[in-house]
Amino acid sequence: MQPRIRILYWLIAWLFGSLGARAQQSEIDSLLSQRGPYAIVVTAGTGLSYYSTHLGVPPTLEAARVSRFGFPGTIRVMWYPDHRLRVGLETGWTTLYSYRGFIAGERSQVYVSTTPILLMFAMPLGWLTGTERSFARRMSIMGGTGVYIVRSRLNYGNIVNASTYSTGWMAGASYAQPVGRRFRAAVELKWYDAVASENAAFVAEVHLVWRAFSW
Structure with missing residues (x-):
């Protein structure tokens, strides 16, 4: 191959290689520019819980008064990707149950509550279809797994506090209604199940959803 032809060949190869690299980088930049938005969303709320499993009330407890209801509080921090x-x-935190009465004529009271620490996953029912006002876009299903800290307080002569750790899970659904650019009001139904300690509760809550950061 003659030197001039060889030089021309190198120039053509370099030119096409440079154009190809630029096209590839342009495609990557285009894809990156289309990513997002991302957000950190904080949810907090309260409501009513109902203890749904068997209660082991001592048979010696007289004039027993049992409560399966509680007033839960929830805080959640979620990452919303694209x-x-x-x-x-x-x-x-939520109350699981409580009961009180008399044993041998002496007042006795038991109070049990739990604090969940859960890794959560959530997914809206509608994403690629529908508009922001559609029902499916505002509905979400969720689930999680982690640890429940179960605390009990016994008042019988003396006060005895105890706590135990239980693995467990949670499943639920929510509906969120926009009330501003960064806020939503949500209604949430969920099921807490501390499997190891055999404690479970149905929870209904009203939440305030705040889009704290977005980029």
């Missing part, structure tokens, strides 16, 4: 699956952490 696709369906959202991930975050949830914690809070």
Whole structure:
């Protein structure tokens, strides 16, 4: 191959290689520019819980008064990416149950509560279809797994406090209604199940949803 032809060949190869690299980088930049938006969303709320499993009330307890209801509180921090699956952490507190009465003529009272610490996953029912006002876009299903800290307080002569850890899970659904650019009001139904300690509760809550950061 003559030197001039060889030089021309190198110039053509370099030119096409440079154009190809630029086209590839342009495609990457275009894809990156289309990503997002992302957001950190904080949810907090309260409501009513109902203890749904067996209560082991001592048979010696006289004039027993049992309560399966509680007033839970929840706080959740979630990462909303530019696709369906959202991930975050949830914690809070709720009463599981309580009962009181008399044993051998002496007043006795038991109070049991739990604090969940859960890794959460959530997904809206509608994403690629529908508009922001559609029902499916505002509905979400969720689930999580983690640890429940179960605390008990026994008042019988002396006060005895105890706590135990139980693995468990949670499943639920929510509906969120926009009330501003960064806020939503949500209604949430969920099921807490501390499997190891055999404690479970149905929870209904009203939440305030705040889009704290977005980019």
